[in-house]
Amino acid sequence: MLALENVHTYYGKSHVLHGVSIRVEAGEVVGLLGRNGVGKSTTLKTIMGLVRPSAGRISFEGQDITGLAPHRLARLGIGYVPEDRRIFRLLTVLENLRTGLDRAEVTPSRRQELLEKVYASFPVLRERRHQAGGTLSGGEQQMLAIARAMMLEPKIVLLDEPTEGLMPRMVAHIREIIDVLHRDAVAILLVEQNVPLTLAVAGRVYIMEKGAVRHHATATELGANAAVIHQYLGV
């Protein structure tokens, strides 16, 4: 469904991605592991059109999407949950959700349905719906960031380190949400540092090093291969 073929990305003069190729099939959860600074986040940003690849091709559902503006990609069904969450801090929780919900093709009843669904998954967001996003706790902001992306009714969600800096209870909650999305047949490309979590939720895993994919295996295979995990991730 989503395919990167030999994608190269630069930040100014520094070459960050050296020919990354990744595939995600419909409804599949794919993990993307690697140490800090190997280009995982850049890979997601490149998919989302926030940085333009200098070479290579990105396609989504058979359509070439290389170089498309981010808002078009969002409308095609790619949801993005960035590493630093990037909540609209001065907007209320409900307004944050409305940024993705207020699309012409969504009927009012469907809007209500989507909101109810998200509130069911994240009851705290219903309580806080009239509170400014900036006043939420870190974990709540992470939920809002995921909920906001779900408003787009995405076919795939790009999740960038959703559990970073969260308490264990929150991590468990995020994991449940990933499972919920998976049950709804939403594909997920999950960037993580948390290896056990990734192995538990993902079907397949890519491991990156120095801006390129170095290893590719099913989560089960990788779970059995402590040497590879140690070599690339140091754990």
Add this chain to the structure above:
Amino acid sequence: MTRSATASYWTGFAIALGVLVVAPFVLPEFWRRFVTEILIWGLLAMSSDILIGYTGMVSFGHSAFFGLGMYGAAAALLTVRPPDLWLAILYGLVGAGGVAVFVAYFATRLRDIYFSITTLVFSQIFYVIIFTWTELTGGENGLTFRQPPLAIPGLLSAPFTPVTLHWFVLAVVTASYLALRRITQSPFGMVLQAIRENEPRTRAIGYPVERYKIVAVMLSGLFAGLAGVLYALQNKFAAPDFVFFVVSGEVVIFNVMGGMGTLVGPVAGAAFFFLLREGFSRFFTEYYLIPVGVIFTLMVIFVPQGLLGFARRALNR
């Protein structure tokens, strides 16, 4: 600079200077005056380049310094008998310097756009004061006075002719250019450029950035005031129109058109602007700013490095 680059720089400098020295003999009256005037506006443009090009602060208030230079010269020439050239320069520099202290102190607290707006507002303060203080400044009509003689104490004293005025202007502008060039290449100039490139880092290294900026604004103001004195000498009047911010806007235009951060570029920009004005005035009469404004806007978008930068790139290709 390598030795050959240095040599070719000084060769170019000597040729340009030589051409400008003999220009009044070959040019007809109108163009002779035109060249003298461009030298004066060129000096004003260079003075603002210290801020725009080297320190990264776009001043929209250079008319205040220029205008105070004019009124300072007028004050000397109207109150002191007999009129003295050097006293006019001194008064002009004091006037512009006084304003510069004021502007530098307040405006350098702000960065980027805030600095631009503040300088613009400051120049308007002085405009309003000059415009409404009729008893002292002549208000809307300004002040007219007689040209002082070209005097070098103990050597000569003769009335200015168009040719000697041109040479005098050329001498002052050339000396100012060399001084400014020296300043921009000095350690002080390097700090200014560091501020332009990365202000927080320059501060972090330990440079008192605010103090450097204040000195930069003062220097810039003094040279702008000198240009104002020259303009007053050439035209024998001081008028509030030259304190109005439209003049400041033109100075910014010179910089953008010629190439910021090159000193020579803004002078070329001034020449280009006045040539455009002459050319378009024939078809557009007083509405020449319509095409000139269009060209300026296009240059901001497509040739941000200005004529000089563009020429340099074309030569290096």
Add this chain to the structure above:
Amino acid sequence: MPFDQILIQLINGIVSGMILALVASGLTLIFGIMDVVNFAHGELFMLGAYAGVTILAATGNFWVALLAACVIIALLGAALQVVALRPLVGRDPLTTILATFGISLVLQNYALWQFGPVARKIQEPFTGHFRLFYLEYPWYRILIAVLSAAIIGMLWLFMKYGKYGIWIRATTQDRIMASAMGIPVPLVHTAVFAIGAAMAAASGVLFGPLVGVNHAMGLDVILRAFIVVVVGGMGNLGGSILAAIFISLLEALASIWVSPAQAVIVSFVVLILTLLFRPTGLFVPTPK
């Protein structure tokens, strides 16, 4: 202390403050969302007034002229944004001040060329007066203040509750995340520029009957608007509106004792004091 005079000047101050607030809120809206200091904003105000003059002459109806002027200048603003400012996205914000300065030169001289140097007059929609101490105070001035307040109120409601208002606020806070949420950011930028232009045009037409319409009227307005926007805190809509009224009130009171030309200095002094003691703006509650 001449109490009646002070009261009259207070009312005058509020009237001109509301007009200024209309111009400044457009300016600050544009700055907040795209970091563009629109030097040409005064010219949009001036061209709005001229559009009002022209349409009023053709239709004879002030309200039609007001509305049509807003639409025309909004379209002009949108066109200018697309042509001159879109290519500058991502460059130093200072280049936008230069580009819009170039545009202001063109527009101002275009107006001089098209309409000539003689000031035009807009006939106010009604000429009633009411007795205010020793003065016959025109109702029209009161109407200006009310209408400006209504337009600003509508803007506020739109920003607070409207779908596109939320888009605009989201884009102002985080352009990149807004686009990742499917908000067409370039379109939002153009639309905001058009809204700001329309507000400038509205104030130009409303202000027209009080003074003559001429090609240089934008200069004075843009200068005040800049002061207001800095004093109110750049990009802060509420702050700009308060600052506009505050400064206009001070100037109106000052002009009891000095000439209006000198009263301008009062606002300069306010600006300097603001810069000295509250450089982020007088009316800033919390940074964004």
